[in-house]
Amino acid sequence: MSGFTQDRIGWRPWLTPLAERELTDEHYEALVDKARAASPYFLLLARDPRILHARTQTDNDIFYNTDGGLPRAERELAATATSRRTGCVFCASVHARFASHYSKRPDDVQRLLDEGVDAPQDGRWRAIIDASQALTATPAEFGAEHVAALRAAGLDDLAISDAIHAAAFFNWANRLMLSLGEPDTEETG
Structure with missing residues (x-):
């Protein structure tokens, strides 16, 4: 699939x-x-x-964790972008629903799913998506320019840390899930 x-x-x-x-x-x-x-x-x-x-x-x-940092919607966006990049259809579906729900931007989330990580987005989402996909690349392409772009988009150190943690965790989790099984559209999960 x-x-x-x-x-x-x-x-x-x-x-x-x-x-x-x-x-x-x-x-x-x-x-x-x-x-x-x-x-x-x-x-x-x-x-x-x-x-x-x-x-x-x-x-x-x-x-x-709601003690400051990146809003839940954008943590879910980072996980969705990571899942889109790794090809983890199951995780992308889960986190896209959460990103849509918390952001109230289902069309923007669907564009990410349909067109990929390079699809047009506003500046803040673009910075989060770019950082997420750079962390997901093998070898990693993430660097100081991504931190600068996140900061320019209005993220403070805690929010930047949250974006990095969400993308890095889901890069690992996607690869684990992809090596243990496959999505199944015939049954809901």
Whole structure:
């Protein structure tokens, strides 16, 4: 599957995840949110509860920490741009929905999905998208010019740090998800 969408789609693992009935208290603690037990991705990662817990705590701090920094909409934008660049259709769909919801700019988010990371955007979003894709490139292309562009777009040090963390985390998370399975449009996730 290669079509980027804001629709809910599923994900199919290539390795066998744990069955929900196999989960112990340690697994539920690692999931942080019991609702994740319905996700094949999290059930697969639950095979190593300590790593899953560390991954989930990092994810939560990047996206749900409201102590200043980048607004949630733009953290989700960074994750969407990263997912678009890596080709992770599943993650792009999830984070595009959040970016649309929190920014109230669904058309701009859809343009990113449809036309790619070089699609026209306003200056602030352009700086965030450019920094995200530069961090995602292999080898990384991110440099002082991206920090300067983020700063010129009005981001302070904490907001710049949040943009970098969101893109870097999702660069890793996308590559993990892409190596463990594939998007599934026949079931929602």
